[in-house]
Amino acid sequence: MAKRPTRLRRTKAVRQLVKENHLHMDQIIYPIFLVEGNGIKEEISSMKDQFHYSIDLLLEDIPMFIEKGIGKLLLFANITHKSKDGSSGSDETGLVQECIRQIKYNFPQMLVIADVCLCQYKDDGHCCIYKKNSEIDRLATLEVLSDIALSYAKAGADIVAPSDMMDGRVKDIRKKLDNNGFEHVSIMAYSAKYASSYYGPFREAAHSAPSFGDRKSYQMDPANSLEALREIELDIKEGADIVMIKPAMLYLDIIHLAKEHVQVPIAAYQVSGEYAMIRSAVDQGQINSRGIYESLISIKRSGASIIISYFAKEIQEIILKEEPL
Ligand code: PBG
Ligand code: ZN
Numbered sequence: 001m002a003k004r005p006t007r008l009r010r011t012k013a014v015r016q017l018v019k020e021n022h023l024h025m026d027q028i029i030y031p032i033f034l035v036e037g038n039g040i041k042e043e044i045s046s047m048k049d050q051f052h053y054s055i056d057l058l059l060e061d062i063p064m065f066i067e068k069g070i071g072k073l074l075l076f077a078n079i080t081h082k083s084k085d086g087s088s089g090s091d092e093t094g095l096v097q098e099c100i101r102q103i104k105y106n107f108p109q110m111l112v113i114a115d116v117c118l119c120q121y122k123d124d125g126h127c128c129i130y131k132k133n134s135e136i137d138r139l140a141t142l143e144v145l146s147d148i149a150l151s152y153a154k155a156g157a158d159i160v161a162p163s164d165m166m167d168g169r170v171k172d173i174r175k176k177l178d179n180n181g182f183e184h185v186s187i188m189a190y191s192a193k194y195a196s197s198y199y200g201p202f203r204e205a206a207h208s209a210p211s212f213g214d215r216k217s218y219q220m221d222p223a224n225s226l227e228a229l230r231e232i233e234l235d236i237k238e239g240a241d242i243v244m245i246k247p248a249m250l251y252l253d254i255i256h257l258a259k260e261h262v263q264v265p266i267a268a269y270q271v272s273g274e275y276a277m278i279r280s281a282v283d284q285g286q287i288n289s290r291g292i293y294e295s296l297i298s299i300k301r302s303g304a305s306i307i308i309s310y311f312a313k314e315i316q317e318i319i320l321k322e323e324p325l
Contacts, residue, residue: 016323019323021297021300022323023296023297023300025319027306028070029073029074029307029309030074030308031075031310032073032075032076033051033052033053033076033078033205034053034054034076034078034096035095038054038056039054040053040054040057041053041054041061044201044205045204046204046272046276047201047205047279047310048276048279048283049279049313050275052078055095055098055102058103059103062103062106062107065313068312068313069315070312072110073110074115074161074308075100075112077115078120078205078207079121082120082121082122085118085122085129085144086118086119086144088121089151090147090148090150092151092154092155096114097151097152097154097155098155100112100114100152100157101155104155111159112157113157113159113161114159114160114161116145116173117162117163118144118145119164119206119208120206120208125203125207125211126210126215127163127165127166127215127218128166136217138167138168141166142168142169145164145166145169146169146175146176147176149177150180150182153185157185159187159188160187160188161187161188161189164218165193165215165220166218167234170187170189170235170240173187174238186241186242187240188244189242189243189244190244190246191240192231192232192244192246192258193219193220193245193246194219194220194222194246194251195215195219195221195222196222198247198271198272199271199273200272200276202271202272225253228245228254229258229261232261233261236262236264241264241265242264242265242266242267243265244267244269244308245258245266245267245269246271247271248269248270248274249270249295249298252302253302258303265306266303266305267306267307267308268299268302268304268307270310270311274295275311278291278292278311289318290322292311292314292318293321293322
């Protein structure tokens with residue numbers, strides 16, 4: 001009669017039978033760093049096994065991604081000539097736009113998501129435009145953001161993903177897309193994006209560190225959780241199809257809270273610092289490689305269905321190894 005929870009852990013078969021959460025490659029997104037030029041595939045020093053790709057060599061690696069079960073890419077640009085207001089981001093012949101077109105032409109089944117922000121295009125590395133009095137020029141920022149989103153949609157992006165955290169951007173982007181015949185393009189909003197130290201390796205990779213100040217006046221305070229719900233609810237009201245929480249592992253409580261309150265799909269971004277931390281611990285033998293699986297399944301368990309992760313190339317193998325237990 002006694003309750004014996006270990007009964008359900010006795011054999012592989014019974015453990016499979018009662019497993020509550022699974023990883024699936026269908027819901028994994030792989031972030032990509034694009035650079036201008038040709039013949040470039042260079043490892044990013046702050047992110048082992050992640051690369052700066054020129055479009056040609058990215059296209060060469062996509063069959064390998066597909067073999068590894070990756071069917072969704074999230075594109076970031078690394079532009080050398082930045083402008084004052086970031087408006088070069090909507091150049092229809094720009095790096096991201098060209099890359100989207102080429103991926104879609106060569107691999108039409110690949111889902112292409114493009115990150116929408118100004119930091120990659122602005123010379124000061126900020127995600128917004130500032131007024132002379134150093135307040136955020138929200139309306140000017142929204143205009144540039146919407147233009148960038150539209151140019152990505154025109155190039156063939158399936159989803160645009162605004163990561164700037166400006167109030168009202170989902171609404172403006174949705175309107176701009178709809179008014180131009182892109183009702184079918186989805187918005188995955190970085191809704192609860194925290195001002196995190198864990199973006200460090202990414203900023204090195206994207207050369208997008210702000211040249212003055214920080215992002216605390218637009219990204220969220222790590223101490224807050226109810227505010228995340230307000231951000232998420234606003235984005236849904238404004239038309240977000242998918243909401244994202246970022247970083248992931250240090251914010252599992254936020255993912256869980258969101259899961260209890262909203263009905264749209266929830267994505268979580270296991271960011272560059274989270275990747276770098278686990279990667280180096282595994283490489284140095286401090287934790288074994290099963291630690292990667294644990295990090296990913298914890299994100300799933302907390303309530304995110306979609307995971308954005310730099311481990312993407314390894315996950316299929318990890319699933320094969322770990323899910324049978
Ligand atoms: C820029 C952006 C950042 C990331 C995604 N988009 C960095 C930042 O806000 O400074 C972080 C991704 C990562 O760390 O993996 N808007
Ligand atoms: Zn940004």
